[in-house]
Amino acid sequence: MSRIRRSVFVAASLVPVVAFGFWFQGMGNVDGQTPYRVIQVQSGDTLWELAGKHGDPGRDVRETIEVIRNVNGLKDSHLMPGQKLKIPARVKEEARND
Template sequence: MKRFLTIICCACLLYAGYSAVFADKPVYKEYTVTVADGETLWDIAGRHTEEREDVREVIFRIAQANKLKSKTIYPGQVLKVPLRVHDSGLMVAENK
């Protein structure tokens, strides 16, 4: 019984390690947003945050994409907002 549990535990660890190593990195597409009067980086990121995603991660991606040295933004400023591209695994034929 002990040996069986050990084998099961090892199999679970190997599977978890395999999944972590070979997981697909997310793909992002950049959209642009023009900052409105009174808008904050938190507001913009909050509108583009997915379910179960931390708004601070989105703020970090926006700051990186725009090479922001501070989190201060200005009305009229155009920001790149990286949004995750979701792939359902289905291929759709395009009619041309």
């Protein structure tokens, strides 16, 4: 195989590997290792308030609300006092900068 053909072959082989890497990184943490904290709903609490207070400040509150609804099997945004919710734990700022 000529040198040029080999270079083209190697480059063409790396493109799918790099594309898969970007795709996989964009999936987020899908291996079940996402840290959650459990909070107890108080009277007057809303998903928006809880997502803003306990969620990751680097994430859009609407995304956090969607995660909370999915993880807890909520059909709507109605909360009951005393209800326990899993909320994605905040990412520490120093960990985000690494």
